Every structure is written in structure tokens, then in C-alpha cells.
Amino acid sequence: MSAGKLRNSFKGAASAAPFFPTLLDQMPNAIVVFEAQNQQLVYVNQSAESALDLSRKSLEGQSVHDLFGENEALASMISEVSHGHVATQRQEMLLHSVPGSIHQGTVPAHVVIASLEDPSLIMMEWFPIDQQLRSERDERVTQQVEANKQLMRNLAHEIKNPLGGIRGAAQLLEFELSEKGLHEYTQVIIKESDRLQSLVDRLLAPHRKAHVIEAFNVHEALERVRSLVLAEFPKGLRIIRNYDTSLPDVMGDREQLIQATLNIVHNAAQALSEEIRLGVAQIELKTRVARSVTIAKHRYKLAMDLHVIDNGPGIPEEIIERIFFPLVSGREGGSGLGLTLAQTFVQQHQGFIACDSRPGRTDFHIQIPYRKQEKTS
Structure with missing residues (x-):
């Protein structure tokens, strides 16, 4: 079903109905609309695109089952609403992420299933309950x-x-x-x-050093980081580009953000010593646009989303909560300043940096808001 047909499917106030999908695009929570009979998606809002890490085009033709797999609790909620037993169902559950998503595994979420004026359509809304x-x-x-x-x-x-x-x-x-x-x-x-x-x-x-604020292409900066690290580790290491080339330029201090990313990527390469020896080491540089993000209690419409993902041994559990503290290092001979400086540089751009690590996958996540394109609340 096309977006135009979808708009015509939403019934209610004649003047408001055509704009309903546009309004849903502005919602901070992930929302999808699907057909009650076959559960095939007919609409995905921007927050759902970000949550699933897939574009609307790639989601065309998929069903709720394709996205979240076998989920008895979710299937029961949909059944109750589709058969008209209740208009709305709310429940906290574990949602299995779609294959290929950056959020692999399961996500504890608050899920809402609701009927629409058109009985052939059902809306699903969800948000991570651990967000707060x-x-x-x-x-x-x-x-x-x-x-x-x-x-x-x-x-x-x-x-x-x-x-x-x-x-x-x-x-x-x-x-x-x-x-x-x-x-x-x-x-x-x-x-x-x-x-x-x-x-x-x-x-x-x-x-000590003053900010040099300018507009720059984040991928050009990442290419510089990539070339520097590969020059030091020429064998046994792959640095994979997974870029969203539609990203607008970032306003900030180019050299500081290069240094912040370089510190993270270089640390990852050093942690991959055994994988490099075996020739299986890889680091992925992944960029996306994040929508409706909250950083330090400020709301931004758009942010640059960067992930540095490696397949190394992971960060020791005893220091994972302290890795951004000064002089904390998981590597013998490390100064423990690289990640501290990276965090300082990112925070100076009103962004945030976080880390999720387990054996075989460590993901450093950086978000920098596009401050000239949105207002904070």
C-alpha cells in the first residue's frame, strides 16, 4: 500500500486525516502501521526507521513477524486488538531485534497495540523501558x-x-x-x-586550545582516521566502511572529532592483537542520521550517529563502567587518557559517547547534534 493510499485509509476528521502520517513522523517513539489480516507493514515513521536501523524502502513488504520473530506476547496483543476484543493493549516485553540492526539481541520495551478508525489497520508503538x-x-x-x-x-x-x-x-x-x-x-x-x-x-x-568551528564532512574525517590506523596495522586488520552518504555536514572542530575517533579506533586496533595475528580482525565505521534524540536533557531533531564496532575480546567487566575515567586502562602500558580525551572532545560538541561491550563485539557510540537545524527544548 502506498503512502497516498495509506493516508486515504486513515478515517476521522476529513481535514486532519491526510496529515496523520506526517504527524506520526514527528513522534519520538517508534511507530508502525500494519494490516490486521496479514500483519504486513503499510507505514513506518522516522523513529521506527532509526530504531530498526532500516529504511522504509527496505521494510516494504515485511511483516511484524519478520521484524520481531516468534513472540507469543506480541502475537496475543495483536490478536486481541484485531478481533475487536479491546481497542488498545499495553505490555512490557522483550522485543527481538531485526537481523542486521545495530541493537542486536533483545530490547526490553513498552509496547502499545491500538486499533484505528479503519478496522483493517493496526498501529504498534514501542519504546525501550530502560531509556530513562x-x-x-x-x-x-x-x-x-x-x-x-x-x-x-x-x-x-x-x-x-x-x-x-x-x-x-x-x-x-x-x-x-x-x-x-x-x-x-x-x-x-x-x-x-x-x-x-x-x-x-x-x-x-x-x-588550552580554542575551538575551530567549521562545517565538515564526517566521512572525510573518518577516511583520515582509517588511513592512519591502517598505516600502523597494515596486515590482518579490515576497517569496514558502512556510511550513510546522505549525512549533512557537521558543525564542529574537525581536528578534535578526528582525534576523538582516532583514539577509539586506535584503542580497538590495539585490543585486536590476537585477531590481527589470525587475520580476522575487523573494525566497522558506521554512520547514520538519528532523529528525535535527547542528549543531556536537550531534545534535538537530528544528530550524527557514529558507531565504531570491533570483533575483539571486549572490555573487562571490572572496568567497563569506568573506561572514560582518567588513567583507567584495560591494556598493559596504556595511559588511560585516550577515551577520556575522546569523551571531552565529544561533550564539547554537546554530544555523547557510550560503550556497549561483550566478547566478540564492542560498540562505541557517538552522537553529535546538528545544532543549526533544530531547537532544543
Whole structure:
């Protein structure tokens, strides 16, 4: 059924009916409309496209069963409504995601099945019930990370001055020492002081440099990241492009967002050492447009959605909740600053960064709002 036929199928107020699908497109929750008899989809709103990670065109001809598989609770709700026993059914359940979706596995969701004025059509609406919990968790983590970053910046400033004095004293001592063999010890002091100075500089770096705001193509930035990482890991690693080329340009600091993504992709490549040795390592760079998103309690119509997905061993459970904290690293010899800096850069663009990890699949998710194209509420 075409969109035009669908509009004609919605009955009710004559003036409002033609615009009903347009209104549904503005709804933040995922909504699909399907035929009661064969459950074939006739309409999918924009939020459902985002939730299913599939376009309307690719969803044409599919049924509710194709999307969510065998689900007795869902089938029972549809049956009750389609047979006219009730007008609306609401229930919390586990929805199995469509194959190929970025949200693999099951999603705890609140599902609403409702009849329409046209008895041959049924509407299904759903939203993740952990959305509010996730929002509260993200806000709490952001506050904790910000407190830790403030502490680290204060410590960095406190360390910086005496560190310079230690290095200078070691240089003077080396100059005064007549026995050349003792220079080995002063060199240890100087080199370790330089290493700590470099660490301090990295802690302070995001707050020293002014933003250079410009419009840029995110895929050009990702191609730069891809070429840099592949130059370091030329064998055994595939970096897969999964780009939505219709994405508009992002307004932001191009170099900062390149650095943020590079830190994530480089960390992923280092974690894939065993997979690289076996020649099966892969990192996927996936871009999409996200609609009707909420970031830090602000609502945006559109956002750039970026996923960095690898097939590595996953992040250890004991540090997964702290990976964005300064000096937390799951890799021996890691500084624990790469993800902290990535989060800082993303947050400076009013975006968010999150991670979902399990053995065989780690997904770093970045969203940057298109601030010039929408209002916040």
C-alpha cells in the first residue's frame, strides 16, 4: 500500500486525516502501521526507521513477524486488538531485534497495540523501558567523569611547577658531576620528568586550545582516521566502511572529532592483537542520521550517529563502567587518557559517547547534534 493510499485509509476528521502520517513522523517513539489480516507493514515513521536501523524502502513488504520473530506476547496483543476484543493493549516485553540492526539481541520495551478508525489497520508503538534509566545513568557517569577530570586538572597544575624544578635540578647536578658514570642516574630523572610532563600536557590539552568551528564532512574525517590506523596495522586488520552518504555536514572542530575517533579506533586496533595475528580482525565505521534524540536533557531533531564496532575480546567487566575515567586502562602500558580525551572532545560538541561491550563485539557510540537545524527544548 502506498503512502497516498495509506493516508486515504486513515478515517476521522476529513481535514486532519491526510496529515496523520506526517504527524506520526514527528513522534519520538517508534511507530508502525500494519494490516490486521496479514500483519504486513503499510507505514513506518522516522523513529521506527532509526530504531530498526532500516529504511522504509527496505521494510516494504515485511511483516511484524519478520521484524520481531516468534513472540507469543506480541502475537496475543495483536490478536486481541484485531478481533475487536479491546481497542488498545499495553505490555512490557522483550522485543527481538531485526537481523542486521545495530541493537542486536533483545530490547526490553513498552509496547502499545491500538486499533484505528479503519478496522483493517493496526498501529504498534514501542519504546525501550530502560531509556530513562540509561539517561539517568549517563547523566550520573558524566557528572562523575567531570568531577574526576576537574580533580586531574587540579593535580596536573600542582605537579607541573615542581616537576620543572626537579628536571632543572637534575640538569644542574649532571653538569656538576665529574664522574660520567653518574650521568646515567641524572638522565633517568630527566627522562622520567619529561614523561610525566608529557602526561600533564595531555591532561591539560583539551582546555588550552580554542575551538575551530567549521562545517565538515564526517566521512572525510573518518577516511583520515582509517588511513592512519591502517598505516600502523597494515596486515590482518579490515576497517569496514558502512556510511550513510546522505549525512549533512557537521558543525564542529574537525581536528578534535578526528582525534576523538582516532583514539577509539586506535584503542580497538590495539585490543585486536590476537585477531590481527589470525587475520580476522575487523573494525566497522558506521554512520547514520538519528532523529528525535535527547542528549543531556536537550531534545534535538537530528544528530550524527557514529558507531565504531570491533570483533575483539571486549572490555573487562571490572572496568567497563569506568573506561572514560582518567588513567583507567584495560591494556598493559596504556595511559588511560585516550577515551577520556575522546569523551571531552565529544561533550564539547554537546554530544555523547557510550560503550556497549561483550566478547566478540564492542560498540562505541557517538552522537553529535546538528545544532543549526533544530531547537532544543
